[in-house]
Amino acid sequence: MKKFKGKIVFLLIIILTMFLVAGCNSEKDSSGDTSNYPNQSIKIIVPSSAGGGTDSTTRSLAAQAEKKLGQSIGILNKPGASGSVGMTEGANAKPDGYTLTMVFVELTMYKHLGLSPLTPDEFKPVAMINFDPAALTVRSDAPYNTLEEFIDYAREHPGEISVGNAGTGSIWHIAAVNLAQSANIKLNHVPYDGAAPAVTALVGGHIDAVTVSPAEVKAQLDAGNLKTLAVMAEQRSALIPEVPTFKESGIKAESIGTWRGIVVPKATPDKKVAILEEAFLAAAKEKEFQDFMKNNGLGIQLKNSQEFKKFITKNEEFFGEMIAELGLGQ
Amino acid sequence: MKKGNIIASIIVIITSLFFYFNTMNFKKLDNQIIGASFMPRFYTTLLVILSIILIIKNLSGSENKVENSKKYFRYSIITMLFILTYLIIIPVVGFYSSTILLVFTLLYFAKLKNKVLLVSIPIGTSIFIFLFFQLALNVIMPTGLIF
Amino acid sequence: MNLLIQGLMNILDLQVILVLLIGIISGIAIGSLPGLTATMGVALVLPITFGMNPITGILLLIGVYFGSVYGGSLTAILINTPGTPASAATAMDGYEMSKKGLAHKALTISTLSSTIGGILSVIVLILVAPQLANFALKFSAPESFALAVFGISIISSIAGKSMTKGLMAGVLGLLVATIGIDPMGGFPRFTFGSINLASGVNLIPVMIGLFAASEAFKSMEDIFAKQNLAIKVEKVRLKWSEFKTLIVTIIRSAGIGTFIGMIPGAGGDITSFIAYNEAKRFSKNKEEFGKGAMKGVAAPEAANNSVTGGAMIPLLTLGIPGDAVTAVLLGALMVQGLQPGPLLFTNNGPIVYTLFIGMLLANLFILIIGLLGIKYFIKILSVPKAILSPLILVLCVVGSYALNNNYFDVMVMFLAGVIGYFMVKLEFPVSPVILGLILGPIMESNFRRSLLMSQGNLAVFYTRPITLVLLIFALVTLLGPIISKLIKISKGKEIINENN
CATH class of the missing domain: 1.10.287 (Helix Hairpins)
Incomplete structure (x- = not known):
């Protein structure tokens, strides 16, 4: 019995120590106070795995934003369900301006696809950083050299052209469907597990075209294996400036592409959002970040909080219609 | 079996x-x-x-018979229950304090007699996880509602 | 050749070598902990390399990558806790050897096979990468489907005592793999409205649960039963004559590993199982496998390390990342302003050859660190189970959480641990579940993708030579044990008839 008592005392001491240690560490809640914001470290939730494009873009941007905000920024990777796991956590975070989320185009599609009830309305946009359009890319030995020729060929061979995408309901799938609808042609859509496997299949000659971002095909363009016919955007891509846009090629197609931007939970005070907006937009203009994006073939397109909000709303409406027409979702 | x-x-x-x-x-x-x-x-x-x-x-009866001691079976089940409790209390009291409690309990349950080890292992484990996972690998363990 | 010598000169720099060593050692540590995979290790180190020069940065990542592949097997052999999915096959015979007191021998075999496999694959990479890469491109959906079917057929050779139980475990893995968003149609299957299930049941937590947690649960029982308490470590070293018997197995496995490693999206994790299966097929003592066969350790180890060189083939020559690790490496190269692909060799020849030399050196360092470290690694076996088991359980929790910072994965790990415990008790093999989980999605999506590409024509599965050969292999592997059983029975009858 004596022994047993000794053990209990041990246990109590441990628990007490824990309470004390934890008590000392607990940070003051500063959500109401904006005068000296930010006065503690900031966390950015990245809803995809470490090492991916979104992750390294965020890390590179955060390194510059740290200097502007005067606080350290930590990255928390939370992948899963095309990003909806991490974004949901970001939406439910404390709206104190210390938990940010890096969101991407899929945010505007979850609800339409029936993947998650999460909508962009749960967030307040801070700044959009990057945009990469869909680029219609084919093998360099393909019998068509322009978008017009591609469309003529597709009209003569309906349903015979296989177009690889990054997965059913992915942004690149939507882009291919958008192409087919705008040009009134029939394509055979083949989903892959991401953009890279689709590009691989195209290089291997197993499919006829892909509609992914210029960055994902750049290496193969340089090597002469593939050629890009047109980009689905308002302006030409800085990475492949010689390639015309859809509009220039005579096809009126909505500009579709992937984008990334910083958001905060919707109840975050506007004053804090303004501070963050200024810091991140300035960070994105730093040379180190610009170089990073250039090396990775990623396009920089900055939008402030207001513009970003409009852009998201437009995307959401457009994808809603597209997805409903495709019969995806539930 | x-x-x-x-x-x-x-x-x-x-x-x-x-x-x-x-x-x-x-x-x-x-x-x-x-x-x-x-x-x-x-x-x-x-x-x-x-x-x-x-x-x-x-x-x-053509399947091979499996010899198993059922006598000690319950100790594994009790361990599973300990872990389950641990997983339930982590979101409430935080990872590090729950871990100290769990390791201590399991060591005690496994009849570890050495008092120094009984205290140093649970604390050492938490320190190791903090240093290696949280500081070096930047894995932020759940903190819980209380702490 | 000049470029290789130049590469060697570039490497012989104290700072570069030091960085490579640091990479390998942290890689081994990361790989040996459950939940921390090679991909995660490389991804975690990636941001650090942004500020380094290309050679130092990339070699640091390569050190972590190679080190963690090797490290994953240490704990698989010693405490039945494969650190990475690629080491799951090693646990089958490696842990059995440890239980017999042959841990020292098993680790020596693992270290030697790993480094030989790694070096052979890098040599292949240096010599014939472009030719092989073009062959790898021939793999389309039907070929990948056939390879996955072949992988699944291996269940029959790792099933253990009961084929029925082995198949049940394998199909269970395949079924669990269908949970989540359907890869082809985008429809959420068996998610019951949970977004955590939408991305499917994660392989790593399941593996940690099935292997490590279930073993830890079981050893709590042993503590009270006062049996199997300490694994004795006998001072048995690997003899040269024994090593000679393994050489053919190691070379064959390295070939398999390099080959499958270079095929994009084939799932490098299963090469160790395929190499294991082939080692068993060519072995005269098939019964030894699963009970601590030396070849059962050498084959998966040589294979999973040779995947490293194989995976670099399409990455460097075509700019195509074949798996998750090389996808991160691709990003790392691009950040340094290097564009992998056919032009890399002409534009950045010296850097490429420096990397090649670095990869060879990395394998040599692993050999040295491994052989010197064995006597320290096996000390873990002298830790009493009463202390080790609680620690393993905590590491299972931390490891599965660290993977995605998601508490849901921890719950999956716990459930897998409980199920794994009962499976072991009822003598259901757990490895087939892992095989099913890895290969299920690859098989299903490539099957459906093939039909989509052929517009529903089933001929793609028997008119393409590689596909046909792989499917025949699969059939032989799956039916082999059953046929040999039938032959035995009929022979037995003949003998009885003759006696009569």
Whole structure:
């Protein structure tokens, strides 16, 4: 019995120590106070795995934003369900301006696809950083050299052209469907597990075209294996400036592409959002970040909080219609 | 362990049937030759057949007998319950304090007599995890509601 | 050749070598902990390399990558806790050897096979990468499907005592793999409205649960039963004559590993199982496998390390990342302003050859660190189970959480641990579940993708030579044990008839 008592005392001491240690560490809640914001470290939730494009873009941007905000920024990777796991956590975070989320185009599609009830309305946009359009890319030995020729060929061979995408309901799938609808042609859509496997299949000659971002095909363009016919955007891509846009090629197609931007939970005070907006937009203009994006073939397109909000709303409406027409979702 | 095999087979059959009926409301896209429900149905059917074979084998006695001591079985179950409790309290009291408690409890349960070890191992474990995972690898363990 | 010598000169720099060593050692540590995979290790180190020069940065990542592949097997052999999915096959015979007191021998075999496999694959990479890469491109959906079917057929050789139980475990893995968003149609299957299930059941937590947690649960029992308490470590070293018997197995496995490693999206994690299966097929003592066969350790180890060189082939020559690790490496190269692909060799020849030399050196360092470290690694076996088991359980929790910072994965790990415990008790093999989980999605999506590409024509599965050969292999592997059983029975009858 004596022994047993000794053990209990041990246990109590441990628990007490824990309470004390934890008590000392607990940070003051500063959500109401904006005068000296930010006065503690900031966390950015990245809803995809470490090492991916979104992750390294965020890390590179955060390194510059740290200097502007005067606080350290930590990255928390939370992948899963095309990003909806991490974004949901970001939406439910404390709206104190210390938990940010890096969101991407899929945010505007979850609800339409029936993947998650999460909508962009749960967030307040801070700044959009990057945009990469869909680029219609084919093998360099393909019998068509322009978008017009591609469309003529597709009209003569309906349903015979296989177009690889990054997965059913992915942004690149939507882009291919958008192409087919705008040009009134029939394509055979083949989903892959991401953009890279689709590009691989195209290089291997197993499919006829892909509609992914210029960055994902750049290496193969340089090597002469593939050629890009047109980009689905308002302006030409800085990475492949010689390639015309859809509009220039005579096809009126909505500009579709992937984008990334910083958001905060919707109840975050506007004053804090303004501070963050200024810091991140300035960070994105730093040379180190610009170089990073250039090396990775990623396009920089900055939008402030207001513009970003409009852009998201437009995307959401457009994808809603597209997805409903495709019969995806539930 | 005849009984165990039969129980396992029955559990697998029930699970398979549950999954099979769940595939009934899978949607099929127009352009797809094989829909989302094809493979799951194939697998569940296969599982049911295999389970039935296992039951027959056990009833006919052709399956090898497994020797197992049932006497100490409960200690594993108790350990599982400890872990379950641990997983439930982590979100409440935080990772590090729960871990100290869990390791201490398990060591005590495993009849570790050395008092120095009983205290130093739980604390040492938490420190190691903090240093290696939290500081070096930047994995932020859950903090809990109280702390 | 000049470029290789130049590469060697570039490497012989104290700072570069030091960085490579640091990479390998942290890689081994990361790989040996459950939940921390090679991909995660490389991804975690990636941001640090942004500020380094290309050679130092990339070699640091390569050190971590190679080190963690090797490290994953240490704990698989010693405490039945494969650190990475690629080491799951090693646990089958490696842990059995440890239980017999042959841990020292098993680790020596693992270290030697790993480094030989790694070096052979890098040599292949240096000599014939472009030719092989073009062959790898021939792999389309039907070929990948056939390879996955072949992988699944291996269940029959790792099933253990009961084929029925082995198949049940394998199909269970395949079924669990269908949980989540359907890869082809985008429809959420068996998610019951949970977004955590939408991305499917994660392989790593399941593996940690099935292997490590279930073993820890079981050893709590042993503590009270006062049995199997301490694994004795006998001072048995690997003899040269024994090593000679393994050489053919190691070379064959390295070939398999390099080959499958270079095929994009084939799932490098299963090469160790395929190599294991082939080692068993060519072995005269098939019964030894699963009970601590030396070849059962050498084959998966040589294979999973040779995947490293194989995976670099399409990455460097075509700019195509074949798996998750090389996808991160691709990003790392691009950040340094290097564009992998055919032009890399012409534009950045010296850097490429420096990397090649670095990869060879990395394998040599692993050999040295491994052989010197064995006597320290096996000390873990002298830790009493009463202390080790609680620690393993905590590491299972931390490891599965660290993977995605998601508490849901921890719950999956716990459930897998409980199921794994009962499976072991009822003598259901757990490895087939892992095989099913890895290969299920690859098989299903490539099957459906093939049909989509052929517009529903089943001929793609028997008119393409590689596909046909792989499917025949699969059939032989799956039916082999059954046929040999039938032959035995009929022979037995003949003998009886003759006696009569």
